[in-house]
Amino acid sequence: MADQAMGLRERKKLQTARRIWETAVELFLERGFDAVSVQEIAEAAEVSKMTVFNYFGSKEDLVFLPMEEHFGDAARAVRERRTGESAVAAVRRQFVEMTEARDPAVGLHPEPLSRQLRQLVLETPALMERAILSAQKGTRDLAALLAEETGDAMLATVAAAMLSAARNALIEEHHARIAAGESADQVAADAAERARQAFGLVEKGLSGYAVKA
Template structure:
């Protein structure tokens, strides 16, 4: 993306990323609640006002770069081609993100995405915001499907199931890397795991978990 930007836009992006990385580093080191915006500004060598110009709130310093991804599934469904099912669209998008090792699904080798995840899990106010953002994304997906099909109940079930499949895959990526599996290895079989996960959604659960 930076290659298509002008000099001014690139400088703004670089400044935003510097502030973001400094903020995350301080939050990880000392805890989200123990770091002030002024301390972040000082460490990033910018003014406090500059921090707020790029990130509207302290919580935005964690969420702004990734919050748009809570709506990825809805975006995949909205932009799908005629004849493509909702499951196929979400699966295709997810596989494209696997291919590019998108940080939002836990496959980027840089540790910052995993640091942010742990930071969110350890900070109640951030966990609450993550939950609200995730629910908003699922409701957006349900709304799109309901508008097309006319059945809100089924659309809500479909949206929740698709979101759950994506979240389970992302959690699996993070879990395996945390256990010492290399990001390259996790990426190598991520497509196969995605096939299994979305296969469950596509085919339903009628043959899953039959008690022997």
């Protein structure tokens, strides 16, 4: 009985968090992030302002908390890679798997919500700053992991920056193509090949790239 009760409580908590988040996102997209107060979100979600902060530590968390884990995707891919698999191969494999799954974190979900949230972030300085800081932390975490394995912090920093840049460039291309009118399925059709090209450039260490004639 205790386990069942705990399960019910946890489900109710998840439902409450989901309702608060959906309410906040709807208001943000309708009126803009800065024009909506936490009190307004609480009233619309039929909870107290304190409840909102119990689930989401800040107003920015109402946008980022569900997606923030994805800033650590590259580090997670390296940490969990297979025996004999290089760091670049692991990040490439994870990225391709995410494109095949149409993961919103790589800009390929067919529903527009993830792209609407991305646009909200781009248009809101406070959210943009949070995104930049979170992305930088993801790259630092990847560099720290590689440095721990290899013993060379400088080269680990270079490698982490290149891997992060490749992922970001691919995601930006996905968003740009969809914004230009392609469907998520059309973009996904050659996403694996584009990932192979991007990470291939990293894998070669830019050798022979952009040699001036």
